Amino acid sequence: MSDGELKVSKIKNGTVIDHITAGMAPAVLKILGIEQGCHDTVIVAMNVRSQRLGLKDMVKVENRVLEAETVKKIAIVAPHATVNIIKDFAVVQKIPVELPQELIGIVRCSNRNCITNIERVTSYVVVESREPLRLRCHYCETLIEGPYASVLLL
């Protein structure tokens, strides 16, 4: 743990999502689908001091390897996050969290009158700007700004 004095248990196998934008850990848990009935160990740290971000959140999930689509979703709520895959207490893979240019089937359009919210059409959103986050619906051209995107995740 390079940032500050934080001491949390290591996990044997699973995923560590570090450098989550402070306050966004609950959104990451939602993306991971962690709710009642999940029996694996989940460690959440919020508002931890970070040299890079000032404050950050962190989530550790045992026995879970993230899919590419999940990483794209995390990029929307926590663009600076790092995802480390852990095996036998060691980092075996680092998955870069990078927002792609286009998000297909990841974020719903915020416009209730958009064709994608009425007919059976897969949502298709173009990333116009990463910071600040600005997305635009490919179909109806509605602008989706900043943190609002996190509530539109599919």
Add this chain to the structure above:
Amino acid sequence: MVQGPKLDWRGKDIISIRDLSREHIEDVLYHAQQIRPDPNLLQGRVMASLFFEPSTRTQLSFATAMQRLGGRVIGFSGTESTSIAKGESLQDTVRTVEKYADIIVMRHPLEGSARLVADTVSIPVINAGDGANQHPTQTLMDLFTIKKFHNRLDDLKIGLVGDLKYGRTVHSLALAFTRFRKIQLRLISPPNLRMPPSVLQELTGIVSYSETDQLDLSDLDVVYVTRIQKERFPDIEEYEKVKGAYVITPKVCETLKPTAILLHPLPRVDEITPEVDTLPQAKYFEQVQNGVPVRMALLKLLLLGA
């Protein structure tokens, strides 16, 4: 107007003003100025006119444009007599239509419908209005009218008046002017009907604009008026307060420059009084007439190329 570089139009769709570069816009306007009725030009071609909601001017002017070039028109207005009434999806409807027609012109109440259709079919698609989003051929005829009277689309002072919040024509027109130079936009509206921040964001740094609730038109080259709709106001008293402030009367027109032009996307209700119609600056009926050559040019370009 002078022809610019030759552009390849075949197979292109006209969905949003955002898709059109300055060169594309100028090419359409050039061809709109040159085109004349020709019963042989599009002979044997079929335009599918799919109007999922009613329209007077747009539907008729597209049909007129196609017929003046010798093409035929099939289609519907309203969905009562179609398979859509039985629950058919938009994508299935247009997949069928593309087997019968060479080009689709569509108006639909849902935003994004035109792009979806363009992505679904292989024939060209022209958006004749998708909900509150885009109506690019209206913008092209607005620009054609402005160019016709001022002989330029750069270095203009333009006033957009009325409902700037919900009016798609003013959003598209403002965005179109980001393609041109030395444009000054004056956005004149009641405070609750200001231009949305998302549109202003796209203008910032490209087009100089100012927002005001004062109907000061004295130095403008173009005054583009839209209707303030009563249903946009949660409080009727608020509506009553502002409705008279943006009505164009002969007295208001006394402040206009002699060379200014007064435009309106129509239908007009009471935001321009009928007495204004005969003033030299009133150009809104010529504007609507320009819909035909602009649409003739688009049909020719998309079906035959430049």
